[in-house]
Amino acid sequence: IIQSVINTFGASVIAGYSASVKLNNLVITSFTTLGNGISNYTAQNIGADKPLRICQGFRAGLKLVWMLCVPLMVLYFLVGRYLLYLFLDNPTGTAMQVGIQFLRILSPFYFVISAKLVSDDILRGAGLMKPFMIGTFTDLILRVVLAKVLSVPFGPLGIWCAWPIGWVISAAMSVYFYEKGPWKQAEAEEARIPARVAAQE
Numbered sequence: 001i002i003q004s005v006i007n008t009f010g011a012s013v014i015a016g017y018s019a020s021v022k023l024n025n026l027v028i029t030s031f032t033t034l035g036n037g038i039s040n041y042t043a044q045n046i047g048a049d050k051p052l053r054i055c056q057g058f059r060a061g062l063k064l065v066w067m068l069c070v071p072l073m074v075l076y077f078l079v080g081r082y083l084l085y086l087f088l089d090n091p092t093g094t095a096m097q098v099g100i101q102f103l104r105i106l107s108p109f110y111f112v113i114s115a116k117l118v119s120d121d122i123l124r125g126a127g128l129m130k131p132f133m134i135g136t137f138t139d140l141i142l143r144v145v146l147a148k149v150l151s152v153p154f155g156p157l158g159i160w161c162a163w164p165i166g167w168v169i170s171a172a173m174s175v176y177f178y179e180k181g182p183w184k185q186a187e188a189e190e191a192r193i194p195a196r197v198a199a200q201e
Helices: 004-009 013-049 053-086 093-125 129-154 154-179 182-200
Strands: none
Touching: 004 013, 004 129, 004 154, 013 053, 013 093, 053 093, 053 182, 093 129, 093 154, 129 154
């Protein structure tokens, strides 16, 4: 659906978007691959009745994906132009500018979407499919609706902005669902143990 909106802006915009979205998808695929490991880790610890490890896995997962975010964001900002040449058959000025604009708008928000994906994969690994699906479909629906709405006053720029807006809102939901998980209660109980021991002494 978003592609149909982009198609109304001509061949150069289509070419720039097609090239830049491939670079973006490489990043998202990397996050998803790491997330699959976190999902398996969560399922194993749910089965072993070790919920505290899930909280540790969440923090470790965030560190891993954010370590990946920093160099990729810098790379796309500084040398995104040269990376786009890999995917542009006929790199016109307009297509190149569209691709650069897309990457520079989205790449700072890789921290946000990666946090969403880590949270989602923990929910999925724990079998909490309802909150997982809510977060996922919220992201997809928001991006489609916002792309259509924002493209009218802002053109292609409005379409690109639909991505980070959808990411921020859906990430907030996914992290909220993670924070409400049973593992957070176990973590809170663990944190209270030293205070109880001190009180008994």
